[in-house]
Amino acid sequence: MARTQGSHSGITGPRVRKAALTLFARHGYAAVSMRQIARDVGVQAGALYNYTPDKQSLLFDLMKTHMDELLASRAALAAPPSPAAALESFTRMHIRFHSERPDAVFIAYMELRNLSPENFAAIEALRRVYEDQLEEILRAGVISGDFTVADPKVTTMAVIAMLTGVNTWFREGGRLSLEEVEQIYWDMVRKAVGA
Amino acid sequence: MARTQGSHSGITGPRVRKAALTLFARHGYAAVSMRQIARDVGVQAGALYNYTPDKQSLLFDLMKTHMDELLASRAALAAPPSPAAALESFTRMHIRFHSERPDAVFIAYMELRNLSPENFAAIEALRRVYEDQLEEILRAGVISGDFTVADPKVTTMAVIAMLTGVNTWFREGGRLSLEEVEQIYWDMVRKAVGA
DNA sequence: AGGCTATCTGAACATACGTTCCTTTAAAAC
DNA sequence: GTTTTAAAGGAACGTATGTTCAGATAGCCT
Numbered sequence: 001m002a003r004t005q006g007s008h009s010g011i012t013g014p015r016v017r018k019a020a021l022t023l024f025a026r027h028g029y030a031a032v033s034m035r036q037i038a039r040d041v042g043v044q045a046g047a048l049y050n051y052t053p054d055k056q057s058l059l060f061d062l063m064k065t066h067m068d069e070l071l072a073s074r075a076a077l078a079a080p081p082s083p084a085a086a087l088e089s090f091t092r093m094h095i096r097f098h099s100e101r102p103d104a105v106f107i108a109y110m111e112l113r114n115l116s117p118e119n120f121a122a123i124e125a126l127r128r129v130y131e132d133q134l135e136e137i138l139r140a141g142v143i144s145g146d147f148t149v150a151d152p153k154v155t156t157m158a159v160i161a162m163l164t165g166v167n168t169w170f171r172e173g174g175r176l177s178l179e180e181v182e183q184i185y186w187d188m189v190r191k192a193v194g195a
Numbered sequence: 196m197a198r199t200q201g202s203h204s205g206i207t208g209p210r211v212r213k214a215a216l217t218l219f220a221r222h223g224y225a226a227v228s229m230r231q232i233a234r235d236v237g238v239q240a241g242a243l244y245n246y247t248p249d250k251q252s253l254l255f256d257l258m259k260t261h262m263d264e265l266l267a268s269r270a271a272l273a274a275p276p277s278p279a280a281a282l283e284s285f286t287r288m289h290i291r292f293h294s295e296r297p298d299a300v301f302i303a304y305m306e307l308r309n310l311s312p313e314n315f316a317a318i319e320a321l322r323r324v325y326e327d328q329l330e331e332i333l334r335a336g337v338i339s340g341d342f343t344v345a346d347p348k349v350t351t352m353a354v355i356a357m358l359t360g361v362n363t364w365f366r367e368g369g370r371l372s373l374e375e376v377e378q379i380y381w382d383m384v385r386k387a388v389g390a
Numbered sequence: 391a392g393g394c395t396a397t398c399t400g401a402a403c404a405t406a407c408g409t410t411c412c413t414t415t416a417a418a419a420c
Numbered sequence: 421g422t423t424t425t426a427a428a429g430g431a432a433c434g435t436a437t438g439t440t441c442a443g444a445t446a447g448c449c450t
Contacts (some may be wrong), residue, residue, distance in 0.1 A: 001444075002397075002398045002399045002400085002443070003398040003444075003445045003446045003447085004397075004398055005445085005446065006447095007397055007398065007446075008396090008397085009396075026308065028225055028309060030223055030225035033436075033437060033438080034437080034438060035437080043397090044398075044399055044400065045438080045439085046398080046439080046440075047398055048439095049438095049439070049440080050398080054438075055439090110308075113222060113226075150382060151371070154371065155379075155383065157364050158360060158379075161356050161357050161359070161360025161361075162360070164356070165352055165353060169352050176346070176349065181349065184345050185349075187345060188350065188387040189387075191388075191389060192384075192387040193383075194386060196414075196429065196430095197413065197415040197416080197427080197430085198416045198428040198429080199428055199429085201417095202416075202417090202426085202427055203426085203427080204426075207427080207428090228406075228407060228408080229407080230408090238427090238428065238429085239428075239429055241409080241428085241429075241430075241431090242427070244410080245426090245428080249408075250408065250409090
């Protein structure tokens with residue numbers, strides 16, 4: 001008994017990714033074996049290599065996809081008429097985007113240590129792009145007089161940390177709706193930068 | 196050749212903890228073997244069991260110690276005369292305390308997944324105590340009219356995330372001194388809660 | 391139906407892991 | 421000096437890992 005009936009790379013491939021995403025997020029990359037992933041998918045471990053060259057590539061692919069999608073989501077924002085509007089737009093997009101994919105977010109922040117040096121450099125570069133985009137907004141706000149920010153770079157790190165922290169506690173169907181969370185956080189961010 | 200000359204549990208014990216702390220923080224608990232820790236210490240892996248019952252206990256101990264020290268640090272704060280002063284005191288203490296032990300902080304946030312269920316529950320309870328303390332400050336500020344906070348619990352999570360995020364980028368001897376970082380963050384926190 | 395491609399199984403390889411425990415050596419106690 | 425305790429070495433145990441690859445089966449195309 002070798003090939004499973006009904007198997008098709010278009011089906012198994014995404015299943016491998018999904019299983020890896022879920023397991024890596026829950027247990028951590030290093031703690032999850034390829035056999036575990038395979039079991040979740042319903043194949044033997046050797047079959048995974050039809051879909052990924054190796055374990056590290058699987059992780060990198062997940063993390064790269066996440067960052068690419070994040071940057072695309074940000075790029076899809078309409079050009080806001082003012083720095084304050086841009087900041088609000090960014091804030092809401094960040095919370096909404098991340099809330100839709102808790103596992104991917106978790107991995108994106110928790111598994112940097114498990115990337116090979118080259119992969120780490122690639123992901124880090126993408127993260128830097130994202131951070132720089134927020135910093136640009138803050139700088140524009142300072143120049144326009146909309147914001148009172150002592151240090152745009154530090155403020156960028158603070159805001160991103162705050163926003164990303166939503167992922168550690170927010171759950172759909174909880175006490176607060178996503179819209180409420182967005183509003184509360186936007187209110188805090190706005191005030192924190194003096195807008 | 197069995198016992199190493201000059202060996203003494205008072206020396207080796209702390210070395211084991213220190214090596215584990217450093218290695219877990221850098222590579223992650225699951226990715227670090229006991230042989231690796233032993234190598235760092237300069238003993239064989241079997242010797243580690245003179246100092247810890249097992250690998251999980253080593254991790255738990257590090258994380259528990261961190262939380263105990265954090266709560267002690269917070270308890271040592273003088274009773275502030277007002278909610279605003281309490282919040283400032285908390286903010287500065289959080290940043291200072293965490294900046295002094297980056298590895299322990301990293302582990303405290305990144306290795307929750309690798310705790311056994313009972314250990315996780317114990318650490319989580321301690322984290323909840325700390326969060327509750329900040330939430331109390333915010334609630335007191337709302338009651339006294341010092342703060343304008345829509346949701347103290349959510350604000351608590353936002354502030355802690357922001358403050359803890361300092362650990363991902365702050366380095367002694369960098370562009371900013373710790374005092375400057377404290378001041379910038381306190382300013383943001385103060386404004387974010389409308390104080 | 392036959393041939394080719396796709397997709398898996400399952401065994402194996404080389405290596406590694408957490409832990410135990412007997413033996414050895416060093417240090418402390420008497 | 422002798423005995424007891426301390427602290428290590430080192431081997432082994434039972435198990436696990438990432439990966440490869442030959443062979444087996446399924447699906448597609450002619």
